[in-house]
Each structure stands twice: as structure tokens, then as C-alpha cells.
Amino acid sequence: MRILPFSTCPPSTRASPVLVEQRLARYYGRTMLDHKFVRDNLEAVKKNIADRYMKADADLVASLYDKRNETLTALDEQRKKRNDNAAAMKGKIEAAIREKLIAEGKALKETIAELEKGAEELEARLLEEARKIPNMAHPGAPVGKEDKDNLEVKRVGEPTKFDFQPKDHVQLGQELDIIDFDTATRVSGTKFYYLKNQGVILELALVRYALDILMKKGFTLFTTPDVAKTEILEGIGFNPRGAESNIYSIEGEGTCLIGTAEITLGGYYSGSVLDKKDLPLMLAGVSHCFRREAGAAGQFSKGLYRVHQFTKVEMFAYCLPEDSDKIHEQLRLIEEEIFSGLGIPFRVVDTCTGDLGAPAYRKWDLEAWMPGRNGGEWGEVTSTSNCTDFQARRLNVKFKDDDGKNKYVHMLNGTAMACSRGLISVIENFQQEDGTIKMPAALVPYCGFDTIRKIEKK
RNA sequence: GGAGCGGUGUCCGAGCGGUCUAAGGAGGCGGUCUUGAAAACCGCUGUGCCGAAAGGCACCGAGGGUUCGAAUCCCUCCUGCUCCGCCA
Incomplete structure (x- = not known):
């Protein structure tokens, strides 16, 4: 899975995009308030954002999260098919059957590539939006602006x-x-x-x-x-x-x-x-x-x-x-x-x-x-x-x-x-x-x- | 900065395109045996994501590529060690 690098990063201040991408990958999927929490506590998260006078779109995060999960599930299914297909070719098999399996494998490869592309885009957008969501505030903290x-x-x-x-x-x-x-x-x-x-x-x-x-x-x-x-x-x-x-x-x-x-x-x-x-x-x-x-x-x-x-x-x-x-x-x-x-x-x-x-x-x-x-x-x-x-x-x-x-x-x-x-x-x-x-x-x-x-x- | 050699599970370590569902040790946990312990033997022993669960997927330093199929082949990068250069 590939992560899109920081598009907003001015060229003079960033390392090579490859470097940043590699480093970010280590923390991949962790750079946010828990998605599931956001989705399941949408109203509280939105109130918290408002109380803190911050700009973040919790609704968007929730919907991106659901879409991303759908795509991921579909992707996993195709990957399973690919793995099964490859496993079926392990031993000695008839040439005709092998040809057929290879053709199927090729088709799967394309499907998977497309799904992966979609998943990457969703993941990157989700990451970008989720990064904007602040931590929840202590219920005892005074609510105020300045x-x-x-x-x-x-x-x-x-x-x-x-x-x-x-x-x-x-x-x-x-x-x-x-x-x-x-x-x-x-x-x-x-x-x-x-x-x-x-x-x-x-x-x-x-x-x-x-x-x-x-x-x-x-x-x-x-x-x-x-x-x-x-x-x-x-x-x-x-x-x-x-x-x-x-x-x-x-x-x-x-x-x-x-x-x-x-x-x-x-x-x-x-x-x-x-x-x-x-x-x-x-x-x-x-x-x-x-x-x-x-x-x-x-x-x-x-x-x-x-x-x-x-x-x-x-x-x-x-x-x-x-x-x-x-x-x-x-x-x-x-x-x-x-x-x-x-x-x-x-x-x-x-x-x-x-x-x-x-x-x-x-x-x-x-x-x-x-x-x-x-x-x-x-x-x-x-x-x-x-x-x-x-x-x-x-x-x-x-x-x-x-x-x-x-x-x-x-x-x-x-x-x-x-x-x-x-x-x-x-x-x-x-x-x-x-x-x-x-x-x-x-x-x-x-x-x-x-x-x-x-x-x-x- | 240059050259050479490496990066595999908690650790050591094999692995050179499909039998990796990662060998073999060590350590850890549970059990058998024992008065108790040791030894021996048997079993278990990584992480993340989705899912109510069953289950599925991903991960062999990182990213990309080749392939129907990659720990294994190719490219780039990071990192460790050794030697050289520079230096407080």
C-alpha cells in the first residue's frame, strides 16, 4: 500500500518524497484519532471540534472510513482468489488447465491493481481529513475560545x-x-x-x-x-x-x-x-x-x-x-x-x-x-x-x-x-x-x- | 563522502521463484513424570486491519518493479558492521 506524500509541503523544506513516504509508512494508519471512535461517536466528536474552534470534518472522516472499509473488503476477496489461483498451480498439472489458470490469474491481477489504486486514494484522503481532528477534551476543561x-x-x-x-x-x-x-x-x-x-x-x-x-x-x-x-x-x-x-x-x-x-x-x-x-x-x-x-x-x-x-x-x-x-x-x-x-x-x-x-x-x-x-x-x-x-x-x-x-x-x-x-x-x-x-x-x-x-x- | 558485506519471528539462524501454512535451535507459557527440582517428552508461543462471529487479508528493513505466483529475481532508499577519507 502506497501513501501519498505531503502535497502541501513546500519543496524547500521537505526531504525527497520517497524518503518522507518511507518514514511515514512506519506510522501508517496511526496518525489520527481512532477512525472507529469518530464514526461511532460522531456527535461528541463534532461538539468537541466546535468547542475547540477547530476546523475538521468528522462526517467526512466517518464516510471515508466506511468507503475505505468496503473497498478493503472487496480487495481482500480478490486477493484470496489470487492466492487460491496461485496455489492451484503448485504441482504438475495439465498444460491446458495451467493455461486457463494463468489467464484467470492475469485477470485477477488487473482487478486487484484497480482496487488497490482506489484503496490508496481513499486511504490518503481519510488520513488527510482524520489528521485534522483534535483529541477529545476533558469534560472538566473550561469551554471557551481564547x-x-x-x-x-x-x-x-x-x-x-x-x-x-x-x-x-x-x-x-x-x-x-x-x-x-x-x-x-x-x-x-x-x-x-x-x-x-x-x-x-x-x-x-x-x-x-x-x-x-x-x-x-x-x-x-x-x-x-x-x-x-x-x-x-x-x-x-x-x-x-x-x-x-x-x-x-x-x-x-x-x-x-x-x-x-x-x-x-x-x-x-x-x-x-x-x-x-x-x-x-x-x-x-x-x-x-x-x-x-x-x-x-x-x-x-x-x-x-x-x-x-x-x-x-x-x-x-x-x-x-x-x-x-x-x-x-x-x-x-x-x-x-x-x-x-x-x-x-x-x-x-x-x-x-x-x-x-x-x-x-x-x-x-x-x-x-x-x-x-x-x-x-x-x-x-x-x-x-x-x-x-x-x-x-x-x-x-x-x-x-x-x-x-x-x-x-x-x-x-x-x-x-x-x-x-x-x-x-x-x-x-x-x-x-x-x-x-x-x-x-x-x-x-x-x-x-x-x-x-x-x-x-x- | 567512497568501497565491501549484511538486515528473516522474543533471540540465534536456515531459506536462492510454487512443498514457506518460514526449517532447526534457544528462551517463555501450559501439561505429563517426580516428595520437590532438574532432565526427558507433548502442546502452545509475532503484529496490524476488516468482521458480531466464523473467517479473511497484509507484514521476512522500507518503497517500487518483473511474474499467473516473490522472503527468494531487478531497481531505489534507509539502516548496521568493517576499511578508507574528513572531523570536535
């Missing part, structure tokens, strides 16, 4: 008060000579940055602080590749192509710069059947994250908040379906612990249906207080999603259940520390009147200093 419809469910600490006019991290970073945006713009472009002096140490401290917490919780630590294959990105639920894509593609390679280690950690067990007794698998990965942020220019993207490259510690879990709600809760609590431990005020938000993203069943964001952001504002610092079996289907990750059947695992991810936004939170919340930054106590052992002040030239 981030303003998200529901605040918890607050830890209160917005930091200052006896002076606080500065933003851009100004502080430049005055302390720990972040350099201007040179990065000249060398690499806008939305890049150099960290410098204690800024370098602070970033590494944030990474190590997060890793130590995760290690204690039994996570397996990784540094992951910063590059991943297109089909892995697709499997995780990213769209690596098109003008609106947030992903950088590597020309001619069929690979992309990862936007998060969720991609490489989620791809780690792609195509595997996991041992039930090993679940849940808790992974933590350090990687660089690359995002195009096309069309995200303007004052709201000033500084480190929205950048093309940052370092992140990501958590990832593979678990049994019945455990995923519980694991999701655990991931959120770890995120809370990390930010509570730093003494940074934050709130927890239950993300609304329209803001979930296609793979997520439910998502919680932690928003830290950022005193320098528009005069003080909550800004997203972490996010944890339960993607249930959506990614597992696309990447073919299963476990062997007690009944002997292979079933899809549930996959979850969460941010432990996005360094760029972590830096903003620390720098802005811990700034002092004299322009120095007092380090949170938890970071002092990792930094080796308790205050960031400008290094004077000797």
Missing part, C-alpha cells in the same frame, strides 16, 4: 510589592551586563540574545535546580537531540510545515529543529511495546528549543519572553490509561514545587478548550508574576498537558496488557524549567532598589553567589 477564558484555579504567593519603581528584565539585564540583546540582533537577528557573566551561571543554576528535584522524584534524565524527524514532530502533534508553523525545518533533510524536548522524549519510545510493569516511565530532558514566532513582533514580545531559542528542562511521562489523570496532577504539583521553591509568585490556570492545542486532553499552565511586564502581569512559565492516547496512536507506543492485547499508552508532558522565562521571573521579582538582584536561597548553592551585581572592569 486565553481570557482560561480558569484560574490556584494562586501561590501574591504579586511582588516594591518600595521603588521596578525595572523590567531587559533593562536590568543590560545594566548588569548579564543579557545582551543588541549584539544578538546584529549577529543572529531579532529575538535572539546572549547571556553573559552571571547570567550564564544563573541559567545553568536553574537547569540544575530543576534537574535535582526531578532526579529525586525518580525521573530518568536526558539531554536530547535538538533536531528531530518530521514524522516525529507530526506524531507529537506539531505541524512542521507552512507559513504559520512555529517550527524551523532543515532544508532537504526531512528534519526540524525541535520546539521542545517533548518531541524527542515523546519520540524516544516510538514504535515500542512497553512492559506494563515498567509504567509509568518518567523522563526529563534538557534541550534547546527553537521557535520561529512568525508574526509575533511588537512590544509584547520584548526581551526574553518570546524568543527564537531557549533552553528548557522538560518532563515527559508514559503511563497506563487509567493513571494519566493522576500523573497529570503529579506533573503540575512538581511544577508548583519548582516555582514555590524559588519563592516566585504564580497562579495555576485550567486551559480552556479553544486554547488547548490539538493533542491535549487537558492542560494546566503556571503563570508567574512578572513585575516588568506591562507594569506587572502574569506570564506563562510552564505548561503541562495530558495528551491521553493521541500521540501514542500517531507514534505507535503501546503496552502489553494483562489480557495479552497491546494497547496504547497515555503520554503527558510538562515544563520543569523554561530558562528564558525562568530568568525573567527571577530577575524581575528579586531585583533590589540599587539595581542588583538577590538570588533565591534555593539557587545560591548552584550559583555560588547570592547577589548579581555588575562586574567592574579591573
